[in-house]
Amino acid sequence: METKKSSEFKKKSIFYKISEVLVTMASKPSGFIGLSILFFHILLAFSSPYLAPYDFKAIDPSLMLQAPSSEYWFGTDSLGRDVFTRTIMGGRTALTITFFGSLIALLWGGLLGIFCGLVGGKVDDVVMRIVDAFLSIPWILAMLLIVSLLGTSTEVLIPALGFFYGKGIVRVARAATHDVIAKDFIVSARARGHSNLSIIWNEIIPNVRDAILVEGAMRWSWMLLGFSSLSFLGFGVSPPTPDWGLMISNARGLMSFAYWAVIAPIVGLSSLIIGINLTADAFAKALGIDRSTKAPV
Amino acid sequence: MEEIIQKVKNLSVGFKSQKGHEISILKNITTDIKKGETVGIVGESGSGKSTLALAMMGYVKQGLYKMEGECIFNSSNLLNMNNRELEKIRGRKIAMIPQNAGQSLTPNLKIGYQIDEALKLHTSLNKNDRDKKISELLNKVRLPSPETIALRYPHELSGGQQQRVAVGMALAGNPDLLLLDEPTTGLDVTTQAHVLELLNFIAKDTGTSMVYVSHDLGAIAQVSDRIIVMYSGEIVLEGPTRDILQQPIHPYTYGLLKSIPKLSLAGLPDSMPGSQPQPGTKKKGCSFYDRCNLAEDKCKKNSPDLEYINELKTSVRCFNYKKLIKQKSENQSNIKRNEKNIKVNEILNLTDVSISYAKQKLLDQIFNKITDTNPTVKDINIDINKGETIALVGESGSGKSTILKSIAGLLRTKEGKIKFDKDRVLSNDVKKRNSSDLRAIQLIFQNPDESLNPNHTVEEILAQPLKLYFGLSGEELKQNIIELLEKVRLGKFYMSRYPRQLSGGEKQRVAVARAFAAKPDIILCDEVTSALDVSVQAAVLNLLQKLKEDFGTTYIFVSHDLAVVRAISDRVAVLYQGRLCEIGPSKNVYKFPSHPYTEVLLGAVLEPDPDIKPKLVAEDIVEDKPPEKGCCFQGRCPRFLGDQCKNETPPWQIGDNGNAIRCHINIKDLEKKQNGN
Structure with a gap:
């Protein structure tokens, strides 16, 4: 009969x-690329304060809109700040806020979804209709309202983003x-008589x-895209903190003759999003x- | 010399594992299908029987590939053809009837339209002729009023009717060869018997060759002229039906036949140890070596060839077949069950239980008014004694599982009481039951794939009831789990496995162990063996019986398989449309079935013997609702009396043999009539 060694199991x-799971993910080219981009960004976010060649908020009118050179690799922006410095530091806030935001979204969305699925009936009906109602509100308008009422501090942004992005997770869960x-x-x-909580935790x-x-x-x-849009509209990170959304917003008017100031943050933002998606x-x-x-x- | 329709030559089909090993699912299959012949391919799940049938129409499942060999049909090799060429053959020359007709018919197209499509594709008839042909085909498969059936959607037909439509569609192209993949497996016993009879008729009438794939030797015995027994991707035995079933000279077939429970024999069937090897695990020697009683050293080293024995007209793949020639399989020494006289010591009483799935309106709920006058299950009165095995049998829709769920408290009863241990009324909501009542009643489910959480190890699965009811933890918990595993004859090392790493039989053993972990008084078994292979089923039945004798547990055993029920139960209750028809000691109910429904049901059971034909007493109409008044079986009863049966609920009568029936006809007359048949 069966004589497989127990160590195998x-x-x-x-x-x-x-x-x-990580090894499996990295064994396919797309997964490998995605993981590499994501790790690169995370690494950069941690180390950029030490790597940055210049001060990110040092304004120097004499250096306004310089083209990329050996001294300023990505050129300078309209206030004479180094674009390279600001680009490598521009993902830090966005990454942190959205990471914790997603965690909150996962937690409340996941738990509420599981609960509704398990309990069913009237409770499920009512909760899901409320979720549907929230889904029908354009999130950016609601965010703008919240931010203008409560300010743009991290303590406001993380739960607000977490709430709005958790609605979809409720449905999936x-x-x-x-x-x-x-x-x-x-x-x-x-039939054994386990409580709902025990069923949720152990079985579901x-x-x-x-x-x-x-x-x-x-x-x-x-x-991440949503948060950058908020920054772009001026409701996310407040200046002079470097942020891609904000950088794109500031430099977009000068795009026709100072393309470098826009391209660097765009590459940063889109590569991160592509990386996360592939991952x-x-x-x-x-x-x-x-x-x-x-x-x- | 008979004309050969299809020739399978040295066919091997397999796949490449992730490590690059070639693993074969079919090994060196060589066989011929002759014109007008019906060949039964039988084997347990994973034996490669379906893969062989599909290869016969030139199809190899995705992920598999042909390693060598050929399937020759009309002197061309199907496995080398491209799709264009195959299109001309499939449906016209070779047609397939799938297992589940309900799923293979398009749900949003009418039956007539779907057959018309098949006709358009395979014939060159014009519209009028096609319409005529549709009626003709539906008539041929004996569907009532073909014109109206053609206008219906698949979901408006019963399972048996859907299967008939599938047969009709397959016949649309006038095929030379018909492949049937488990065509009756999902059907009720009576329907199955009727469909098989139809297939027999069609085979004779049209002269079509058929290849009938099934795990059910009973069904194979009824239709086929020749049987191929497959094991682990090989043909182990091939020969005429009668010889194979009456004198199986391969140890696997011999064991398989012994492990099938039979109506005529009381007691549990013999079980075969072990399970079929996974593809790719076996390197050398006979694939049946591990489980064989006759195995010798040479069986381990060399694998036997398929040898043709002239005097028996049979091919066998075994070195020691001669030992089996003299041994006849008919008088099987079945394991005797300990049939102690069960004392009247009631543990569970169902009194006037009715259960309804109908939703009550809010107002009626508030005033406690009963609106559903025709509930799914009605008037169930059963007193169950401590230590007995009572079986609830009936076809699908007979309410047997519903009753089980109500006992477990998962479904509310509408009326009536369920009393446990003589005087404690069980709440009809599982959440309101106290811990000791919950512990006392445990459930085992049909499909262990679904009843075990795929993300839990065996240890975690067994720990749940132990923690919940006895609050065990640490070393004590572990010790208890090991004991439980030993009880169901699994080793300690199973603890760290996940359900997906176990075979079907092992999974069901874990489910049994989980039920026994609670030290229950009553175990509710819901079709516990119907998802298992025959040889594994016998082992699980034996295990259940052994555990019951050790612990004095009471079983309430639900099954549609009358032979299994015969093997394990002390008492049997026959249900039709949620109403009790007959209840009594098993041996008497099986020997003297008094109620007309019991007679119909028992008559339709297929035995693995071509000489025992099923008795088809009643029509296989399917009723979806019990009648409002009168006898529940009035719609199909072969002994229907008329208005009395229509209007009056029949009274209970108790016969001399101790079985009680609900019928208007006197029980003595019923017994006489049946003996007259």
């Missing part, structure tokens, strides 16, 4: 699982829960976790493959 630690809820192991847990979350995480990763890139795709595929793995052949 040892329960794997969480770190091992994560590294396994609820749908994923619906898939699981009909399975017999949930019925079995109910392990089965919907992947779907929600992938959705969260996608939301992160959308939120999220590879992440989804890696988890998908993992889920369908059968007994080792």
